[in-house]
Amino acid sequence: MKLSPNYLKSCLCLNVLANSPKNAAEIYEAAEGHVLVGVLSKNYETDDAAIEDMKKYAEVTKNALSIGLGAGDPKQSAMVARLSGILKPQHANQVFTGIGATRALLREDETVVNCLVNPTGKLGLVNIATGPLSSKAAEPAEVTIETAIALIKDMGGSSIKFFNMHGLVHLEEFRVVAQACAAEDFYLEPTGGIDLDNFEIILQTAVDAGVKKIIPHVYSSIVDKTTGDTKIEAIRTLLALMKKALE
Numbered sequence: 001m002k003l004s005p006n007y008l009k010s011c012l013c014l015n016v017l018a019n020s021p022k023n024a025a026e027i028y029e030a031a032e033g034h035v036l037v038g039v040l041s042k043n044y045e046t047d048d049a050a051i052e053d054m055k056k057y058a059e060v061t062k063n064a065l066s067i068g069l070g071a072g073d074p075k076q077s078a079m080v081a082r083l084s085g086i087l088k089p090q091h092a093n094q095v096f097t098g099i100g101a102t103r104a105l106l107r108e109d110e111t112v113v114n115c116l117v118n119p120t121g122k123l124g125l126v127n128i129a130t131g132p133l134s135s136k137a138a139e140p141a142e143v144t145i146e147t148a149i150a151l152i153k154d155m156g157g158s159s160i161k162f163f164n165m166h167g168l169v170h171l172e173e174f175r176v177v178a179q180a181c182a183a184e185d186f187y188l189e190p191t192g193g194i195d196l197d198n199f200e201i202i203l204q205t206a207v208d209a210g211v212k213k214i215i216p217h218v219y220s221s222i223v224d225k226t227t228g229d230t231k232i233e234a235i236r237t238l239l240a241l242m243k244k245a246l247e
Contacts, residue, residue: 012203012242015066015091015189015217016235018057019228025060030235034242036091036215037061041079042070050083058087066091072116072163072191074098074132081105084113091215093161096152097131103156112215114161114189115152119170126162126177145180152186159187159215167193171205178209187213195221196234200241207245 014035018024024037039057044050058065067089069076077098084092085105091112094102102113118127120140126148128134129141143151149160162170162177174190181188188211190202199218206214222234 011211011213012207012246013213013215014235014238014242015215016230017068017219017223018230019223021056021060023229024057026232027230027235028061028064030232031239033062033064034239035061035235036064036066038066038068038093038217038219040068040070041076041083042068042073047079047082047086050079051086054083054087054089058089063088063090065089066093068093069095069116072130074130074135077101077132084111094157095130095132095135096128097134099152099155099157109156112158112187113156114159114187114215115148115155115157116161116163117148118163119165119173121170121173123173123176124180126160145177146184149180149184149186153184159189159213161189161191161217164192165190165194165202167195167198168201169193171202174202175205175209178206178211181206182210182212185212187211187215189215189217191217193221194218196237199238200245203241203245 017038018027039054067080067083074095077095081098081102084102092102093114095116099115116130120127120142124144125142126145127140127142128148129137188206222231224231
């Protein structure tokens with residue numbers, strides 16, 4: 001399925017969770033199409049249950065579906081790959097070792113497949129040991145961000161998912177990652193602890209670096225704790241901040 005016009009024309013796109021197809025439809029409208037709606041594979045016991053439900057989200061958002069792992073859980077990698085191959089979403093979240101399988105099952109290069117890499121506390125270095133087994137290894141696999149991007153491109157990945165940012169804790173590392181993504185013409189997805197207070201500075205850091213497409217993930221901080229829905233007013237606020245960043 002082709003990506004929606006709004007998604008293609010904008011260099012900025014939100015990634016937020018939806019609690020129901022109704023919530024997803026409201027999110028999509030409030031974001032004026034500049035959004036990917038996350039549905040977590042971890043919430044489903046079987047592939048069939050996930051496929052049946054995720055189709056409903058895709059239908060009400062012009063396929064602006066983002067198949068998620070669930071808090072970056074590497075154990076969900078294989079399921080995300082399988083679901084992506086069947087559903088052909090606009091976006092899939094993956095760990096480093098799941099990129100190749102996901103792209104192979106998709107049999108196309110339009111779906112954005114991100115790759116989760118971890119901050120290391122060292123400027124210019126990221127940890128790529130994010131798979132089911134490698135994430136439990138005694139030592140991380142630290143490589144330069146440039147090498148990580150090259151490896152991800154080799155496997156068919158589309159973007160760096162920089163997780164967990166813990167809000168502004170890893171901002172300086174993120175700045176270096178953003179500069180590398182801009183230089184390598186690669187997409188960037190900041191994730192972890194992003195809220196209405198720190199969203200603007202994180203987004204502006206990537207914009208100033210010249211990243212071609214930025215997909216910030218804003219999750220629990222804008223979820224109504226009573227209903228479980230993502231707050232629509234928060235989506236409108238984030239959209240306004242994205243428009244401001246492009247002025």
